[in-house]
Amino acid sequence: MSLLLSYPGLQCILENLEAVKRAHIIARAPSLQKIDKLIPVRLGNLTIDTDWFNNELTINKLSIKCEKDEAKFEMNGKNFCRKGLASRIDKMKKLVHFYIYGKANILVDKFNLQSKFRLHSLLPDFLPVNLKFRLNSLDAFSHEDFEAAISFIDTCSLPLKTVVTIPQLSTFDNQVVKSAETLYLKLGHYPRVTVEDLKKLNNNQTVIFKHCRYPRIDIVPLIEYHVETKKDIRTTFVISTGDRDFINNMLSEFKLAFGEYRSDLDGVDERFIIGSSKYLIPINNESRIHVHAIEEPEEGDHWKIVIKPVSGL
Template sequence: MPTALSYPSLQCVLEFLDANKRQYIVARTPAIQQINNLLPINLSNLEFTPYRLALDSLYITVSDTKLTWKKNNARLAWEIRFPEGVGKDKMWTKITKFYLSERPKFHVNRLHIFSTESRIVLPSDVSLRVNEMRVDGCFSFKNYLSIVDPSSFPLKRLCTLIDGESTFDNPVFNSAETLTCSFSPRTTIIPLTKFDKVLSKNVRIDYSFFWHEKVVELIRHWREVGKEIGTNYVFFKDNKGNITDALSKLNDIFPEFNNKLEGVDERFIIDSPRFLIPMNSTAEIMMYGNVATERGLDHYELTVKITSIDTDMQSPAIKKPRLAAA
């Protein structure tokens, strides 16, 4: 007969058990219910979309008249109808409170929130410790900071809309280790010099309408004030033409810095110009177009990064003359 788990062992197993399996086991084991609320629940992904909550592979959807539970890729779902007099908004409040407020503390690797029409309403007493936070749609991450435990900061990754210049005064935004941000047509006018406040060396930027002038602005600013070696800014689009057109125009502006970047291990956009631009005596700006693959789909990037000077791959503008033979 197998030996029963000790109390510390049971705690360890329960804490790192799949969240949905844990819920199933706890509901059927009164003895475990006594310690369940003392242990955090670990989730790989927690997602909120309008009237839908996803805990890893379990999707809970509130429609006009019923509540649906469905496992990811499952053919069958479990449904119940609302009690009489209970509307959609009230049921959403009940569900989010049941799963998030009346449970142990959540440790979430990736929190994803998506909404385009109105801000998603969540219980005020929710507190999530998260590693990564992504907010898509028409709202900024600032609308949802109240549900994130302060111990989560600095975030390992933050993806958000820039809704105004005040975004660059937010310490959560400025301290994220990796930053992905999008500009709407309204905020495109914000100068990229605002990123001087950002501590992250890894920044990804998406413009609704991508202009090569924004890259020129960034490069000229870095050449004037300097930037730390290892800084990597990526402008990304699904449309290859946006990137190749920008590179072609950049080639007209910086023709003297054209460089094949031989020895650089990247999946370059074929036949697109590449550049190596001097910044100061120890660093230079490398710029090129490349193809990246995510979830099996290709998208296109214009990468601008700061590297230490490589004497074997210097820009023609800063190459030292060869010594004449004796």
């Protein structure tokens, strides 16, 4: 004799059922469709990738590429396609509606936006205006997608665990950026990160500047400001690059400004760049800053300068 599931039991099963599998089960079970809308859906990974020729939606392990005349589905090594569908934008709208839209809460661990070669984001074109995601992490390839994504983030998500984006002048005033636990800023050709920009990031636990080569980062003036005012610095800054000359130039700035605070940093377990200077800079009676350069050959940005606040005790 089979036993019927209680509502709490059914709710627990549906909420923790893999999202793609859940969507297909619900589509074949009309009796569950009303209940389904009341139960949160959990997505481990949601990626939207757009360029001039294709739109691609990835939900967990399911990848759907919307081309001009067809939609290609791939999951666990299996492929199939559907032809004769609507425009690429309409395809994306239908896919979002089928797999995501209409749930009480949409919980997303990692939301990745990979739009390329566009002057504006396509997100508003195929995401319903009232759609909200509860996120842990946001990774936006373009600043345009980042700005568009803000309106789709449930404020209950804040602070996000991780935010990855390309900065613009407005980035440093954005609450999503300023409150993120770990912030990755891909600088590229961004001209300069000023002291005032850096001050606005004092609530982040860690800020990592990626792909540094040309831009100036006013990290030395920021430390000088904290030394002068004796205000605690709460954020760990990491400046990473594949350009050894960039690292050498920054280390020269530290030597000129803080040469008297050179230290062996005994007890710090890091892969220091051989021959590079290390510093222990006092801020006040309770706070100091470690500054050191490390090498991580397995990563794209091999060299990093780490600026880390530590207890002064």
